[in-house]
Amino acid sequence: MAHLLSEADRTLARTARHAALRGLDPRTRIIAAAAFAVVVVALSSLPALAVALGLALALLPFSGLAPAVTLKRMAMMDGFIIVMLVTLPVTTPGTLLADLPFGLVATREGLRLTAEIALSANAVILALMVLVGTMDAVVLCHALARLGAPLRLVHLLLFTVRYIEVLRAEYRRARQAMRARAFRPRSNLHSWRSVGHLVGMLLVRALERSERILQAMKCRGFTGQIPLLDDLRWQRCDLAFGLGWGACLLALTLWEITLVHAA
Amino acid sequence: MHIVDGALSNPVVITGAVAAAGGIALGLRQMTMERIPAAGVLSAAFFVASLIHVPIGPSSVHLILNGLAGLVLGWAAFPALFVGLLLQVVFFGFGGFTVLGVNTFNIAMPAVLVGLIFGPMIRRGGPDAALWGGIGGALAIALTTVFVAFALRLSGAQFLPAAQLVFLAHIPVMVVEGLLSAAAVGLAVRVKPDLFRAMEGAA
Structure with missing residues (x-):
């Protein structure tokens, strides 16, 4: 992390x-x-x-x-x-x-x-x-689960930790594309609207990604419980x-x- | 707008922790198996969005976007924003540990309120959605600063000037967050209106 x-x-x-x-x-x-x-x-x-x-x-x-x-x-x-x-x-x-x-x-x-x-x-x-x-962030999640944190919260934490890097890479790609089109963030309406569109797109893609993830997980028999593999x-x-x-x-x-x- | 350890009085810290725990529990109840991936990936998206800095005048601010989080996640914004704050305090050193509850409440409660008030207008779609999204985005920041000011004020009268300064300093942030949320909502209702129903539907 x-x-x-x-x-x-x-x-x-x-x-x-x-x-x-x-x-x-x-x-x-x-x-x-x-x-x-x-x-x-x-x-x-x-x-x-x-x-x-x-x-x-x-x-x-x-x-x-x-x-x-x-x-x-x-x-x-x-x-x-x-x-x-x-x-x-x-x-x-x-x-x-x-x-x-x-x-x-x-x-x-x-x-x-x-x-x-x-x-x-x-x-x-x-x-x-x-x-x-x-x-390691995943170790933190597992330790919290062993300490009695609600499992759904631990699952949410695991997912968040897993996808921060993925979405950050997506964000960087979008920023690079904007830079390639000569976008430079300034203090004006155009910049704020452009970043707003970027955020909106990031969220839309995140949701679509989560739909694919759910399908893939269901395909592998996900029942709402992620096994925590560790030997603390x-x-x-x-x-x-x-x-x-x-x-x-x-x-x-x-x-x-x-x-x-x-x- | 993070509050740090040692600043608040014990009753405020404890009340904040209890209120945050209640909100998180309500949010987790909504997060059924089918919705865990969506909540998790969106929570990561809001975490990444909070790392974006936008210029305001000579300075720059990082985004909070709790209004948008409330519109998309509803009560699930509580656990999602808590997770973000937890990761920030542990790995970045932003905020504090005993005040995690207060900080979560100050950011997530306005998110949920904005989601409850403006969610229906945005789900209806149309050209007004962006406007409501913008108002919601600005209102969430305003409420958060008011909550922060309130938490400080309850801990001692000597904090009042600091709380007022925080509020004044955040007026431009409210404007920018409002404009940004309006643009984001305007785009999302056209591209994928389901975004505002992510925590609804098949459970």
Whole structure:
């Protein structure tokens, strides 16, 4: 799935196969990431959150992901929330920290809240990419099914994963054909209508493709159940990692409680 | 318009998760065996469409097209858009994990509403279909920004300016998504009107 982004990632996913975290059962990695997310979101003291981010960073070398690329992707997420990060120090009431132009006032509480959100958002995303994002998308589907996700949802996920690449290739072909006819996307009605027609055509072709897929599947005796071929098995390393990770999360929670009480 | 982890208050996160789970369950009930391939391939198509960037003025935005998704998929837009968000957060690092429910609801609920309101007009066909598709496409984005603003506002008054900025920044996006959806619907009703009945018919 990481290959969706660029060719460079394709090699990235290949090298990742030898990384230590890859030896863990996919279910262990999903549960670990989910537990981490819940604990981190519950944390509110900055030192504990900083340690949580450090914990996610500590896993990065064992994931086999290229650190620079992964951290850049994490920083891209910060771009999404830039509006919030910029406005919060000014809009949160509290003790004065600094006078800004235009009569705005930055507060200590606002800055704290900004840091809290930035730290927890980054820590959770990083842990998720390191633990789950290194997984093959099909493996992720199977692991979710084994963890009790509704089968129809898993089927939908499998189909989506399977056909994203196919439809992306179709999209690229259409764009190439448009480029060959000297189409250059600009900020005007013609461009938007052309891209709209492209999207419409993409959907029409997707539906027609799905009709052929259904016929082909029926021909092979599809009854609404895709067999999940895998042999997921818990191993000793899963237990070891689970205990270690759990201890870290417990320690973080206890530390948070003492910090909050002290404050 | 993704919300990230740690920004929202716990009641908002939990309410969002419960509401999204309900919507997904309703959508999955519609997805019988015969419709799984159509729902899956269309969900992939909307995922690919969301990677398209279109220029607006000096900048560019990526498409969301949740209005179109609701018109085509109905309630199945809930699981389809959830799958897209799940893949985005896990493999691209966009959005957040605990807020998956809120994000799903904010994008899929407007989709379903638009599908329910404008679906009948579009299935009737004719030259007006594109117009309704365009209005639906713009309305879905408007509703999504309102939902995002609401989720932020409920989490704290200090988020209000950020929420207002998000809404203002998305007004051009509403216009572009509306025009794009109009063109897409206009083409699809002429080429393959069945697209808007993909989740109907033989179960």
